[in-house]
Amino acid sequence: MSSRVHIARPASGGYQPDPHGFANSRPSSGYRAANPDDPIEKIRAFARTAEDQIDIYTQPLKPHLPAVGRFLIVVTFLEDSLRIVSQWGDQLWYLQKHRHFPWGLSHLFLALNVVLMLAGSGAVITKKHTEYAVGGLLSVVIMQAVGYGLIFDLNFFLRNLSVIGGLLMVFSDSMYTRKTLFAGLPTLSETDRKKYFLLAGRVLLIFLFIGFAFRGKWSIGRAFVSLVGFAACTMVAVGFKAKWSAAFLVLVLSIFNVLINNWWSVHSAHPQRDFLKYDFFQTLSIVGGLILLVNMGPGGLSVDEKKKTY
Template sequence: MQMTSNSTVKKYLKAAEDAADEVQRRGKHILPTVSRLLLLSTYLEDGVRMLTHWSMQANYVSREWNVFALLGHLFVLINMICQLVGSGLVLARVQVPIACAILGGNTLMQIIVYKIIFEDFSYLLRLVAITGGLLLLYVESQNEGRVVFGGLPSISENKPKRWLQLSGRLLLVLMLVSLVRFHEGLDILVSLISLIAAALIAIGFKTRPVALGAAVLLFVLNLFSHPFWSFTEKHLEMLRDFVKYDFFQTLSAVGGLLMIVAVGPGDVSLDQRKKDW
């Protein structure tokens, strides 16, 4: 009975791995583009939000930090420029490392200015997870297989890249950890699936199929958990903005998971160890 159960699990794991490889193979040109767009969606949405909610954001900063109104407006301006310019550079594939640094620095600035580290731990996890996606975006932008000595491949390993890829993977799974809520029924099931997926992606085991499955799960949950389009009444406009922000944050994490499918787990993973063996 135990052998039959193990055989069934292996069969499903193999089917999932084949499906992920097929997605990666067929979408090798479009998958990185889609993952980049999704990953940047929260920065694009929030950059536009800074413009449309300028006074509200500036007043919040000046009130919370007890500073001159001019500094509040300066923060909103810097926030908007960093997010829109950084995203634009990535989408144009121009100076991507610099763009990733700009977006990462902007995320850190938001954590400090909005005092997120002291107020909402789950929200903090989501922001940090998105910075993991930025690390993977940086890795994806780097040229692989550099050649030396008249076309002979270099045998030296790119150690910074492998550790950046690992760090991006570890940070990104924090989005799955933020879903953990052992309340009742479906919440418990989703929490267990999220924790298992986070653990497998973190150690790099069956990374592509697990990341693909987690991306699909996160996308579906996002549609049901953050339906900002349903808040049509005027008095619910502020609530709609909060839900909309959460929606695009989660969408960015979906993009990060798809980036894992596109670039793979990297050298520091069990998947790579299996290949080496």
């Protein structure tokens, strides 16, 4: 039996360029190359180029972002603990006179807050026992909201939601694999836990900007900044271009924090000074949470991550 394959030739003996009929003269309905003259495609190309350039020039900063973010997140707790110690008598007077705390309970309340804030902040900065540190700082947020009677203050409530979001970002950043405590029971993996905490953290972070947008007098400039900021907040919440929208919010909040909450320009005896200082350091904490988001990315439950999959 011969191994040679017989190839049929056309009867006319001429050259046939496609003897097997593989060519298809019909236009393809599948993927087509992008049109470089399309305005949307030009914007995408510019955005990709800008992202590449920013990545190149910010490389020296990236190793320091987690430490900066963690420090900024707890700076409001450090400032608050210093204020309680330096204004101990005034704090006791307020709790006993206006909040009707018994004499011993008011002292215990303030001392517990100071200890938890200092210990928790130190643990977050050094990345030691982060789970316990975040739990302690969360308990401080709740205790102060109830103890000082600010739980129904909308601005305080929104700001503290953002602070909680920053603490959840710290928890996600420091999450590690733990052994299962109860064998045989269904548990979430480290990756699953981290993506859910990241989702909750980035959603809670944007509440500060919502509070800012609805506070104060309106103007054309304020309306424009609020609109652009709301768009960036939405992108952070859904995880679309989350790193760049979070970086934009870091820039905007930092500028407005210096311009609006400039407590250093107010006389030390003026009552408004303490309120401005409180707002200033709380905003710094939320900026720290956004910096951690820039460093870590939005996580698995985000549009950015789904785009990689599909």
